[in-house]
Amino acid sequence: MGKTKDVTPHQKNQIMQKLLSSMNKKERPELGTINKLANEFQLCRKTITRLWKEVQNQINNNQTIFNLGSKRIGREPSNKIQFDDDKFKAIKCELKTTQHSVAKQMGVSQSTVFRWKKKKIIRKDTNPLKPALTEKIICTDEKHFYLTRETQTYYLAPGAVEPHREIQPKRFIPKIMFMCAVAKPIYSSNGDVIFDEKIGMWPFIRQEPAKRSSKNRRRGELETKPIQSITKDHMRAMLITNVIPTIRAKWPSMLSKDIIIQQDNAKPHIAPNDKDFVDEATKDGFNIQLVQQPPNSPDMNVLDLV
Structure with a gap:
């Protein structure tokens, strides 16, 4: 049994092609194909079986284009809002004092600005007021x-002479x-x-x-x-x-x-x-x-x- 790890869409497509090419007359992969693919891609046998079930369900639904994309929870969507560096630099500093003002100027939500800050795409700077040098x-x-x-109280070492005042x-x-x-x-x-x-x-x-x-x-x-x-x-x-x-x-x-x-x-x-x-x-x-x-x-x- 191989190690459990994330499977990329490209690997899923390769596994699907090999499973389909090894199908017998009963429309099932030949005996030993699942173990062979698990060793080849260093995956768990259950992972190969789960992928085969997904392919079977899509075949039963008469789908000609198979969708084996990632279903991992927490993965960022492909249509996330991209940070426009030129637009951000063109905004005056007086209009970028809070997350609300940054979101308003960039035309995005405050949660997007918070995500940019968390990923250190933008940073917070506290600028103290400095006195003028002219006067x-x-x-x-x-x-x-x-x-x-x-x-007057003093602390002296044992045997020390008291100060004369x-x-x-x-x-x-x-x-x-x-x-x-x-x-x-x-x-x-x-x-x-x-x-x-x-x-x-x-x-x-x-x-x-x-x-x-x-x-x-x-x-x-x-x-x-x-x-x-x-x-x-x-x-x-x-x-x-x-x-x-x-x-x-x-x-x-x-x-x-x-x-x-x-x-x-x-x-x-x-x-x-x-x-x-x-x-x-x-x-x-x-x-x-x-x-x-x-x-x-x-x-x-x-x-x-x-």
């Missing part, structure tokens, strides 16, 4: 940080204000970072000579202290001395030099038309403008002020 907005904001904590006085821990400038990152088509969002972070500090000697320093040595009261002069100096030079140094050469710095409406902030700021912001081909954040508008609030 960039940099957001600035200020934040207070305490110099240290009154209580001291401050005077501990109930009035100094806090320092920082200005932070960030922007949206820009990526290339390959996913590489062209420009990250980090511009910089700078403290509002001052240096003054020590008034008296101590165990930590001698009289007259410079010591760093936080600026407790921030004024417009401090804001202007921060922008001119730190923010604008850092933007020039980090800004990619392929991007537009039309830049907007957005700040909130705190009283110490300088005006957008401040002369010293404008003079510094228009150097080296840059056009850096200062704008105020829309007041009382949470929907348009870029900074973390809500």
Whole structure:
């Protein structure tokens, strides 16, 4: 007995011709013909017998053209809708956003589009929105940080010495204000970072000579202290001395030099038309403008002020 396998229409036709040519006077194949054909085509004997019964039924119905096509369930019909590649490429991308829109433009059913997608004739692509490279907005904001904590937790190895922390006085821990400038990152088509969002972070500090000697320093040595009261002069100096030079140094050469710095409406902030700021912001081909954040508008609030 041969192995069971699919029989093509061509093989069925060959088997039918040999069965008909071996018929005896009783209109039956000669003895041993079925076994011989099963071995020749490596088929099961029952398969040859079934084919012979199909031929007999068609002979009894006076059919001169025998129909021995495949009856396998799930085989695709010969009249299936063919994919028109030229027609599909001619459709605008805006009209191919859903399977329904693709089916409408191609004049087929949605099930046909689903079958094309399953067979990878067409593919789904998610295209994220990318920021424009013509103009960039940099957001600035200020934040207070305490110099240290009154209580700090550490994880130490057995026998390790505890860290020595001291401050005077501990109930009035100094806090320092920082200005932070960030922007949206820009990526290339390959996913590489062209420009990250980090511009910089700078403290509002001052240096003054020590008034008296101590165990930590001698009289007259410079010591760093936080600026407790921030004024417009401090804001202007921060922008001119730190923010604008850092933007020039980090800004990619392929991007537009039309830049907007957005700040909130705190009283110490300088005006957008401040002369010293404008003079510094228009150097080296840059056009850096200062704008105020829309007041009382949470929907348009870029900074973390809500």
